[in-house]
Amino acid sequence: MKKVIFALPLVFAACTAPETTKVAEAFDVKYLDHSVTACEDFFQHTAGGWIEENPIPETETRWGRFNELIETNKHRLRSILEEVSSGTYANGTDEQLIGDLFASAMDSVARNQAGLTPLEPYLDRVSQVTSIEELFTLMGENKFNGVGAPLSMYVSTDAKNSSAHALYVGQSGLGLPDRDYYLREDSAGLVLQQQYRDHIARVSALVGKQWDVEAIYRLEKAMANAMKSRVEMRNSVARYNPMTLEAWQTLAPDMPITAYMKAIGVEADTLINSSPEYFSRFNEACAETGLETWKQYYQWHVADAVANILNDEFETLNFEFYSKILNGIPQMNPRWKRAQGAVGSLGDQLGHLYADRYFPEESKAQVEAMVEDLRAAFRDRITGLNWMSDTTKEKALIKLEAFTYKIGYPDKWKNLSDLNLSRESYFENSKTISRYFTMDNLAKLDQPVDKDEWGMGAHIVNAYYNPLNNEVVFPAGILQPPFFNPDADDAINYGAIGGVIGHEFSHGFDDQGANYGADGNLENWWTDGDKERFEALTSKLTAQYDAYEVLPGVHVNGNLTLGENIADLGGLTLAYHAYVKHRGENEVALIDGFSDEQRIFLGWAQVWQMHGRDEYLKNQVVTDPHSPGKFRVNGPMSNMPEFNAAFGCENSGVAKAEADQIIIW
Ligand SMILES: [Zn+2]
Incomplete structure (x- = not known):
């Protein structure tokens, strides 16, 4: 029996809809693995069932909730691309550019006929x-x-x-x-x-x-x-x-x-x-x-x-080494997905058409409000830090207030109307695009920095912090379930997209981000003592992740992943406190037997329900600054007294004793 009393405005609307479906969308308890407790291994507990039911597709090296969303997006982009590639549009319009580029990439007959001749x-x-x-x-x-x-x-x-x-x-x-x-x-x-x-x-x-x-x-x-x-x-x-x-x-x-x-x-x-x-x-x-x-x-x-x-023969040869041997992928993606990847080079054009169709404007205001909630939580945390002096705190707060953000899509889109693409040759189109963007980049040398520019297409399922602009950026692509679900309870959303927002904020204060000031310049704003205490804390985190074993004998590289691990720990901590502040004195009833505090952690863990092939994991620990999903869940939780309190954990499994917990932000 589910009795849900929503006390928060955001979820009042959900009461009028059939309760069960809405809650199921927020976090599906059928994926819980009850053979392991939350305190023992929170990742396995929350992801085990999902992993069981969702094997890695033959064309992929890893699979998770993240990938499911990317997959949904690919199908949406496919409908856009098929539409614009079958229509007729004026030269230089977004539709013409991406339509013709996609058509040329899809034209296997022309590509195979040309063979390797264009390379000679x-x-x-x-x-x-x-x-x-x-x-x-x-x-x-x-x-x-x-x-x-x-x-x-x-x-x-x-x-x-x-x-x-x-x-x-x-x-x-x-x-x-x-x-x-x-x-x-x-x-x-x-x-x-x-x-x-x-x-x-x-x-x-x-x-x-x-x-x-x-x-x-x-x-x-x-x-x-x-x-x-x-x-x-x-x-x-x-x-x-x-x-x-x-x-x-x-x-x-x-x-x-x-x-x-x-x-x-x-x-x-x-x-x-x-x-x-x-x-x-x-x-x-x-x-x-x-x-x-x-x-x-x-x-x-x-x-x-x-x-x-070029042609299929070369593409297949390339796949055999780079995808099959290096990443363990048995099967090549269908042509439309490969061609879609190519169109990604016109990120603003594709992002524009995508955002027009798939980004609900209301999301922008909701996410904006959350960004400010996260900033407020960070303000409180910095003020309350026991390891940082007031001198450095003052500087940290100035930097925090100076953070800007971008949500959804750019205010102005890049105009590429002078780019010349046709359906004739994919090879030539690729060269033309490469020339265009290389010239564009080099021409910037004498120009001032355009702070409005985006570093990612609006359709991309990702987010970033740019220390040089001191900004956090959340494209439309990531503002969807399981990250942001307008129908979910607030706790789930604060744990998921709130955790992501907190993660990006925390990058401004990770071991490298902390080297940049409020204006985005590389400059030291720390006292020596504070820097020393900060480094003592972060090196403990390095040691913790160094000990994580991904496969027998294969470990996470704590130094390579340090920035991301600081951001995960900071992000989830901020998300938790932002939620608690947002909730205030309101009482929130259990959902599926979970308290709202617990659901914050479920929200974060849901995003990382994933698994990867052995080849992927081996590659990841060498090349990827992010820890594998399992440790993006268990790592931050192990250091949070809030987690222990929410689930009644003590010193066992994932849960550490309070004295051993590493609290940075
Ligand atoms: Zn990050």
Whole structure:
């Protein structure tokens, strides 16, 4: 028997509708796994039933509630894409651009007929190169064609002057997902390295070349050896190294960076170099590696960059290694999904059509109110911190008040009416788009930062914090169940989307976000003592996650995931207190036997009902700064006295004794 007395305005409306369906949509208790208690393993307790009933589809490497929402969105986008690709629209309209791009990607007959022919002139140009300088010129030119190797050069907000832009240069140019793949010496690692070399050899044969695969691999391994690790690359202070071109000549005299810059048409006296040690060692590779190896290495990367925009044969070959071997995915996605991925490069255009159809305007005001609730909760938490001095608290509160937010979709959409796309050739369309956005990015160097710009399409199921704008952003795509459900009780929504909002807020105060001030500049606003106490707390959290075992012998990397783990812990804590404040003195009845305090935790856990293939998990711990779903649930809960109180847990399983709990924000 369910007797529900809603005391909150938001859910009054739900009383008039059939109660059972509404509650079931909010959190379905049939997915609870009663073989484990909430205190023992909250993730398993809340996700076990769902996992049991929802095996990972053959085309996926992981599956969860998150993915279900993405899947729903894909079907909605499909209906938009099929409609606009079968109609006739004026050139340069959003409909024409994405309609023609989608149609060209779907045209398997034309793509297969063209085969690898479109790639040939690009490989030929590499063959004709006679010096390393000429090669770097060509590399610069091909940046406009979507070939990034062997370095990453782009314009972005200057981290120490957040209203202006700067030219950045960073390490790049590997074919495996991370430098760590090259450094492994265990047997599984060696097997993977061999499979990668086999893949390069197959591509070499496919494009009719006789590359020396061992030499290419040795060069990539030398680059990998010189690279900073992902953990080191997280360090926002160590990443900021302004360097004049003169200083560059001393650092890497054999690497013709000026030829590269000339080719991309950028004039700058100063570059911000994210890993100087890398480039000095890269310089050794430039000096020691023969031109022929460089050319073959580069041909391999030119081919790799276009593997998915040519014919079926190349796409399948690419799938066999990158999806099947690296991620354990048995089966390729249907063509419409692959083509849809391609249209994602026109994020504003697709997002615009999506938001017009699928984003209820009322959601914006509701989420806005929650953002302010979360900010208020954070204000209280900062004020009440026992480890932070008043001096630093004052600065933290200034930063908190300065946070801006974007919800749903941009106020103004990017105008791409001068972009020329047709149905003729998917390959040419891809090059045109790549050229357009590369030029657009490089042209920003002399322009002020446009704070209204979005870093994500409105249709995307995700959210982000941008420290350089000190802003949190929630696209329309994520403002749907299980994250935001207008029909659910408030506790569920505060736990889910409230937790996400709190998570993004907390990024502004995670181990890296805390290095940025209220205006988005990299600057220290901490006293030494507070910084020390903060670091003592965060290193405890690192140790906690280091101990989490994902698969036998495979652990979470506590340093790589530190920022996300701080954000999960902060986010859920803020969501809890924002809810309690919002509820006030009102009494809220149990739903399905759960109190509202308990339902906050159910709301968060529901979002992370998920599982992944072994290959996915192994890949995730190396490349992904997020912890696996299980630890995004159990990790924060273990450190919350609020969790222990809500479920009556003491020191067992997930629940830690209060003295051991790590409370940061
Ligand atoms: Zn995050």
